[in-house]
Amino acid sequence: MKKIVIFASGSGSNAENIILHFKNNQKADVVAVLTNNAKAKVIERAENHGVSAIVFDKAELADGTVSRKVNELQPDLIVLAGFLLMFPNEIIENYTDKVINIHPALLPKYGGKGMYGMKVHQTVLDNKDAETGITIHYVNEKYDEGAIIFQATTSIEDCTVPEEIAEKVHELEYRHFPEVIEKLLSH
Ligand code: GAR
DSSP states (O other): EEEEEEEEESOOOHHHHHHHHHHOOOSSSEEEEEEOOOTTTHHHHHTTTOOEEEEHHHHHHHHHHHHHHHHOOSEEEEEEESOOOOOOOHHHHHHHHOOOEEEESSTTTOOSSSSOOHHHHHHHHHHHOOOEEEEEEEOOSSOOOEEEEEEEEEEOTTOOHHHHHHHHHHHHHHHHHHHHHHHHHHH
């Protein structure tokens, strides 16, 4: 059984969707959710499905504690699903092409430090774009600049507030992220 480790900082609806997908098909298992936010809803979501949630702080991310924890878990894939801190180089180097992230826009547009969640959707709306989408990409040492694995788009011409865009983007994420993960694990 292949092992997935998820990093998330907030609500964790994607994390939960991935956990449920693999509970249903037995091709892989989410073995842990790691979070830098002790108040994140993702903790409850993971534990509700019997997946252990591990909380760490910024210092532990920098000093190698989190990296050692990941090594103990021996993941085949590390999935960032709404993880908002810079990911440590040490883990990226130890897990070449095994760390992926989802971004709620069509990179290379609307990426970089500070571009997450509603901020991305508000910027897309301000620019009057006709469409937006999701990008699943490998993680490297720069925010949102790793090689792109998958993108999907949606029309947002009917959206007038960022929350409507967020809903459309989340739908795309729920539909595609587990499938892309499954494909990567089957190689
Ligand atoms: C998702 O839309 C994800 O694409 C985005 O945060 C949201 C997390 O939602 N990630 C970023 O913005 C990363 N730059 P969730 O916690 O409900 O899965």
